Structure formats: structure tokens, C-alpha cells
Amino acid sequence: MSVATADPLRRVVLDVAVAISRDEGPDAISLRKVARDAGVSHQAPYHHFGDRAGIFAAIAEEGFSKLSEALIADHNDGISGMCEAYVRFALEHAGHFRVMMRNDLCDLQNYPSALFQADRAFNLLLEEVTAALGNGASDDDIKTHTAFLWSVGHGLATLLLDGPLEIKLEGIADVNALIQRVARLATSSFPNQ
């Protein structure tokens, strides 16, 4: 929404926080340290975000916005492509992804603009599933298949990112190949391919 309002400190805080989230996880983010690194007082970041949860909400908003872009840009192959795009987004934007999906860090319900972006991304998924199922699909069918497809992508993403899969499936030469294969397995559960 806000069109390039400069606000350099706000941008710096966000970038540093996302980088820490990527490298060490969201819990490692200390706003006092961020402030120190940015050369400002320990209270300066709070001016822009209110409190800690506010920063996480801002990260989530940005993350969901980027996710929507990724889903739109990369979904060449319908269902399967969207699933792949989701997982790739998570791996490439780990800093954002880790925060977005933790509603103990930022309850989206309290941050309308973040919720708006989340809804936008969710609707892309919903539309894709609805289109794939065709006209004959019941509401239950759509919900079930949406939950299923999201689960596959989300599960693979979190397992690869933070879960034990990273270790357990070591020896897998090409992660991208695994993602593609899993996404196609998911697709094969849909009628009419």
C-alpha cells in the first residue's frame, strides 16, 4: 500500500530482522541488537512498529505479498506448478516464511493489512484448485482438495526448512527434483490429472 515512503530506518529494521530470521530463526531476533547494529537508540525501531508483534506482522504482510507474486509468476503447470512455487518460495524466502506461518508471533487477525495479503495468496490457491476440479466439484470437494494441496506444499516446505526431513532425506542429490516429484504426486490425486 504505502508507496515508497522512504522511511529508511523502517526498511533497515525489516531487512535485518528478516535476515536474522533466515539465518537463525525468528526467535533470534532482538530488536535492541537490530537497533544497535543500525546505530540508533534501542527504542527507535519500536516507533515504526509499536511492539515486537508489529514487526512480525510487517514481515508477514510483506511475505504474503511476495508469496502471491511468486504463485502468480511461477504457476505454469497448474496445480503441480503452484505447489512447487509454494515450496520454492519458502526455501528462497525463509526469513519471511518462518514468520508468516507462526501465528503465535503475529496473530494476523490483529493486523488487517497483513490479513489482506494472506487472504490474497489463499484465494490464488483456492481459484487454482477450483479451476482444476472443474464444474462438477462440490464445496466439500474444493475444501478437501485445497487443504490437501496446501498441506503437501506446506508440509514439504517446513520439513525441508526446519524439520527433520532435511537430515532424514540427506543423500537426495537434487532438492528441486524432490519438490517436483512430490508436487506431481499431489497432482495425481486430482481428477482429470
Place this chain on the structure above:
Amino acid sequence: MSVATADPLRRVVLDVAVAISRDEGPDAISLRKVARDAGVSHQAPYHHFGDRAGIFAAIAEEGFSKLSEALIADHNDGISGMCEAYVRFALEHAGHFRVMMRNDLCDLQNYPSALFQADRAFNLLLEEVTAALGNGASDDDIKTHTAFLWSVGHGLATLLLDGPLEIKLEGIADVNALIQRVARLATSSFPNQ
């Protein structure tokens, strides 16, 4: 392993921590508060676990042990049943589950006994998938299908537990029915059903 070594404080700390994790998430666990509630000094819990990560490792060990039991007890219907059992375990043991799967809280690699229990649970999954695929399955097939099935279960579990699915799919009358349907969709991606 340790056969009922009494150690009541150890047990109390674990139980209280798991309860907090269930109700407010692992980050809400304050060991000083746990100690206060248990009526002991703030340092008493640390005697049993070393540090904060040690407590999380203990919770993870117990959680993976319980997960194995759940997978063994409940997998009536092969692949589909195991997937369902995984999700139900997560919902019923949210306190444990949230900790188990966060390796930023407890790096299993540093806690052999927790890692042992995690391996045990993982092997149950691997065996089930291998059996379902039959003799002709390649190693890649097994890995892909294992990652796929785990992803479905893990994704659905985390989305229902902490993710936005909880909200997005509101209106779903029966969560158990959703779990069952999603698990069966996953099964339909396997050859020979």
C-alpha cells in the same frame, strides 16, 4: 529408558512446560515461572535439564516416543491410517508436537536419546511406505513417497494447529472428517491404492 526414577520435580517441570506449550506455544515457556509455580528455586529445573534446550530435548524425546506408539496403535488402514494417526497425534499432543518439530529449539543432533526416538518414528513411516509400494519400488520411489506422505500429514497438522488453515477452513463441521478425506487423497497417489 529410565524406568520410573521418581524424580518428581523433573516430571512436574516437563508436564507444566508441555501444558504451556499446548496452550500458548513453546516460546511462552519461562523456566523461572515454572519453578515458581512448582514452589522451588529458579535454578532447580536447570539441575535436571542443564539448560533451556535440554528441556525441549526431553519434551521432544517423550513426544517422538509417544508418536511411535500412536503410529503403531492406530494404523489400521495402512498408508491412510498412518497419515491420519500422525495428524491426530499432533492435535492431541500439541504441547509435544510443537516442540518436537522445531529444531531451532532443540537440535536433535545434540541429544542422542531424542534422536533415537525420532529415528524410531521415522522408520515406522518408512516401513509402511516401503510395504505399500511393494517389491518393484526403486529407492527414489520410496524416498519420494515417504517425503510426500510425511508432507501431507505434517502440513495438515501444522496448518490446523498453528497455521492459518484453522481460520481459513472455518465452517468445516468435522475436523476428523477433513483429516480422513485428506489422508485418503494422499493414499490415492500410491500405486495399487
Place this chain on the structure above:
DNA sequence: ATTCATACTTGACAGTGTCTAGTACGAAAA
């Protein structure tokens, strides 16, 4: 009688998020 491990207690330290109050400053209003 002494040693020794277990199960704690007590005190201190650095670090954190947050509340409150104060300051510098550029733009709008009088």
C-alpha cells in the same frame, strides 16, 4: 569418620521487551 554425588538454594550478571518522559525539528497555522 570422611568422601562424594545428588538435589537443590542463593546471588549476581547481561540481555530483553516495554512503559514513560523528554528532545530535536520541519511543516502548518495563527
Place this chain on the structure above:
DNA sequence: TTTTCGTACTAGACACTGTCAAGTATGAAT
């Protein structure tokens, strides 16, 4: 031109946290 006022901070204090270090009580083993 002076005053008002919102923005972007700074500064200090508070309660709280995990952790380090050192001390204490106690029961079993030597």
C-alpha cells in the same frame, strides 16, 4: 514571525529472562 503540532527519534527505568558461579543439606558408599 511566532506558535502549535505531529514525526522521529533519545534516555532512563522496570520487571523479567536464561545462565554462570558458589554455597548448602543430605543420604549412601568407602
